[in-house]
Amino acid sequence: MERAEVTGLARDCEGWKVTTSAGTHQAEKVVISAGAWSRALLAPLGLRLPLLAERGYHIEISDPGVTLNNSFTDVEATVVASSMQGGLRVAGTAEFGGIDAAPDPSREAIFRKIARGICPDVADSPARMWMGRRPTLPDSLPALGAFPAHPGLFAAFGHSHHGLMMAPKTGEVIAELATGGDPGIDMAPYDPLRFG
Ligand SMILES: Cc1cc2nc3c(=O)[nH]c(=O)nc-3n(C[C@H](O)[C@H](O)[C@H](O)COP(=O)(O)OP(=O)(O)OC[C@H]3O[C@@H](n4cnc5c(N)ncnc54)[C@H](O)[C@@H]3O)c2cc1C
Structure with a gap:
């Protein structure tokens, strides 16, 4: 290979x-x-x-202060929250953006708000953001x-x-x-x- x-x-x-x-x-x-x-x-x-690139994001809150035993979905926001080894990951949404365009940093605040809706006790600790490009027809x-x-x-x-x-x-x-x-x-x- x-x-x-x-x-x-x-x-x-x-x-x-x-x-x-x-x-x-x-x-x-x-x-x-x-x-x-x-x-x-x-x-x-x-x-x-x-x-097109149908972009999706996640944030991973490194020290969230809460642990989920199962993944939880906010159906309206199309976002899933899961406890991972690296913290609480909140992932989803769909955004049509240019394939080479930079990630939209304002997404972090949106994901934090959704995370608080799922787990009201989640800490406001640092988060890592990731953006992926779904190939969509x-x-x-x-x-x-x-x-x-x-x-x-x-x-x-x-x-x-x-x-x-x-x-x-x-x-x-x-x-x-x-x-x-x-x-x-x-x-x-x-x-x-x-x-x-
Ligand atoms: C937030 C989010 C959550 C998702 N959740 C799920 C889920 O729960 N379940 C599910 O089934 N799917 C999910 N997806 C969708 C899934 O990630 C995509 O459908 C999948 O990654 C598409 O796979 P692919 O191999 O076609 O493309 P990609 O994963 O984008 O891989 C394409 C590869 O080609 C390489 N490449 C590009 N151009 C070149 C080149 N010129 N030369 C060599 N290599 C090149 C890239 O570097 C990349 O490695 C999710 C996507 C996102 C964004």
Whole structure:
């Protein structure tokens, strides 16, 4: 396995040429699974998918003074509070922002208020903030499958709020498709080109 940034993707008579920060690789088949960044990798091939970064946040309050035995959800705020090794983590919300835009620091105060609603005794101790980018398409379904005009190129991204849960099945489905097998489910709803 190699960890490197993919900087270019092109097809010639020998197959796909994947240019990375660690060198160039030749491949017969390529699966694009770069989350919200997949859009930028495909654009130079003329493939323009309406994939956005649906950003979510968490704060982890390092010394909250309370411990939850179970996770609690504030359904209205779409936020879950859980006790973790590093403190009380309060996670969720959805924000459509630029993929490269900085996190919004005002979110911390919002999460602290929600945390107080769930656990009124939570201490106001320091918190660490994290922001993640959910790769989201307009119908909230992933893009899974081939690009017929680009033989050997497959999409496996766009899992929105459920990428962790859907990862094992996605791996199974893409492995079947890439090896010419039948995944055994109707793939039409996940067609990467369903938006035209
Ligand atoms: C607050 C929050 C809570 C969530 N909770 C849940 C949950 O409870 N359950 C659930 O199932 N899902 C949850 N999700 C959604 C889940 O995190 C995503 O659906 C999932 O991470 C998408 O996986 P991915 O691998 O497609 O994309 P990512 O996780 O974004 O991974 C993409 C990877 O590609 C790499 N990459 C990008 N560009 C390049 C490049 N040019 N070259 C090389 N590598 C590149 C990135 O560095 C990154 O490592 C949550 C998301 C958030 C934000």
